[in-house]
Amino acid sequence: MDIEKVGVIGAGQMGNGIAHVMALAGYDVVLSDVKQEALDGAMETIRANLSRQSSRGKITEDEMNAALKRIRTTLKLPEIGLTDLVIEAATERETIKHAIFEDLLPHLQPHTILTSNTSSISITRLASRTDRPERFMGFHFMNPVPVMQLVELIRGIATDEPTFAACKAVVDKLGKTAASAEDFPAFIVNRILMPMINEAVYTLYEGVGNVRSIDQSMKLGANHPMGPLELADFIGLDTCLAIMNVLHDGLADTKYRPCPLLTKYVEAGWLGRKTDRGFYDYRGEEPVPTR
Numbered sequence: 001m002d003i004e005k006v007g008v009i010g011a012g013q014m015g016n017g018i019a020h021v022m023a024l025a026g027y028d029v030v031l032s033d034v035k036q037e038a039l040d041g042a043m044e045t046i047r048a049n050l051s052r053q054s055s056r057g058k059i060t061e062d063e064m065n066a067a068l069k070r071i072r073t074t075l076k077l078p079e080i081g082l083t084d085l086v087i088e089a090a091t092e093r094e095t096i097k098h099a100i101f102e103d104l105l106p107h108l109q110p111h112t113i114l115t116s117n118t119s120s121i122s123i124t125r126l127a128s129r130t131d132r133p134e135r136f137m138g139f140h141f142m143n144p145v146p147v148m149q150l151v152e153l154i155r156g157i158a159t160d161e162p163t164f165a166a167c168k169a170v171v172d173k174l175g176k177t178a179a180s181a182e183d184f185p186a187f188i189v190n191r192i193l194m195p196m197i198n199e200a201v202y203t204l205y206e207g208v209g210n211v212r213s214i215d216q217s218m219k220l221g222a223n224h225p226m227g228p229l230e231l232a233d234f235i236g237l238d239t240c241l242a243i244m245n246v247l248h249d250g251l252a253d254t255k256y257r258p259c260p261l262l263t264k265y266v267e268a269g270w271l272g273r274k275t276d277r278g279f280y281d282y283r284g285e286e287p288v289p290t291r
């Protein structure tokens with residue numbers, strides 16, 4: 001089936017990136033959230049990122065303006081129902097995602113494909129609570145969306161082939177690379193990446209290194225573009241903790257036990273860049289380690 005209109009639910013850092021790349025690829029986008037400030041913030045970020053791409057010659061000014069025109073924002077979830085493909089990118093909490101799909105179902109067109117950008121939650125379980133498990137799958141972008149090449153596509157147990165093919169065609173049109181992952185906790189990228197980040201927090205917790213030495217060691221010693229603690233702040237510590245909990249519960253193995261220090265940061269509301277404080281404090285000119 002041909003996808004022309006894409007609905008994105010949740011206008012946080014992933015939602016704005018997804019709306020950005022979809023509009024640039026020529027899709028009409030409806031972006032929704034529960035708060036007007038989130039929608040305004042997302043449009044501001046999209047404008048800034050598109051204009052950076054334009055000033056560096058990656059896209060033309062006409063392409064930037066056309067992309068901006070293709071994005072509409074709304075606080076009314078039912079308007080998402082009129083799209084061909086829905087990508088849910090709200091907070092990484094299963095109850096929130098179930099509630100969103102439940103509210104959306106009565107407004108959906110019969111052909112609409114439902115997907116979630118979840119980092120870890122069972123696609124089969126999310127799908128089973130909808131009226132279309134065969135037209136439901138995981139559509140997992142990486143952060144920052146405009147830059148990262150990979151999209152994980154995750155079939156639930158009931159996902160049918162036309163749905164997979166339609167999503168794969170969208171990834172191709174975005175100029176990104178699709179990787180197919182089986183529906184087990186945290187799929188491929190986060191199954192490997194998140195225990196590494198959690199281990200970095202244990203390394204900090206046990207005093208083996210401090211924030212700077214841990215990040216510097218992994219940047220210079222393993223050639224990672226960002227240190228693991230800097231990356232955790234970038235992803236969001238709430239999201240990192242949620243993913244570790246899904247791994248721990250879903251695989252029932254103590255090797256996935258979230259570090260108590262990670263839990264403490266989240267309890268403090270120090271969620272990383274999005275709250276201006278995490279393993280680094282971003283309120284000044286330069287990030288300053290908090291440990």
Ligand SMILES: CC(=O)CC(=O)SCCNC(=O)CCNC(=O)[C@H](O)C(C)(C)COP(=O)(O)OP(=O)(O)OC[C@H]1O[C@@H](n2cnc3c(N)ncnc32)[C@H](O)[C@@H]1OP(=O)(O)O
Pocket residue numbers: 049052056058118119141142143144145146147148189190193225226231235239
């Ligand atoms: C949690 C999950 O479920 C899954 C995940 O996403 S896990 C996280 C995966 N992501 C990563 O691991 C990111 C690791 N970090 C990196 O790759 C790099 O540090 C980075 C690409 C983010 C930034 O790269 P950098 O070289 O340090 O900085 P910078 O020079 O500013 O940026 C590189 C390019 O990206 C662009 N860029 C950076 N952030 C951007 C954004 N948010 N939107 C658009 N463009 C952006 C810059 O404009 C720049 O473009 P040019 O090449 O044209 O100059």
Ligand SMILES: NC(=O)C1=CN([C@@H]2O[C@H](COP(=O)(O)OP(=O)(O)OC[C@H]3O[C@@H](n4cnc5c(N)ncnc54)[C@H](OP(=O)(O)O)[C@@H]3O)[C@@H](O)[C@H]2O)C=CC1
Pocket residue numbers: 009010011012013014015032033034035038088089090091092093096100117118119120140141142143234235236239274
């Ligand atoms: N951060 C990352 O690096 C990556 C994250 N993901 C996944 O993407 C999803 C979003 O993550 P991210 O963008 O980082 O999170 P953010 O916290 O940046 O954004 C989530 C947004 O969803 C909004 N929201 C909460 N409840 C609802 C609702 N009922 N309806 C609509 N919007 C809602 C939040 O509003 P409010 O702030 O008011 O609660 C917020 O604006 C998660 O599933 C995450 O696991 C996937 C890949 C990478």
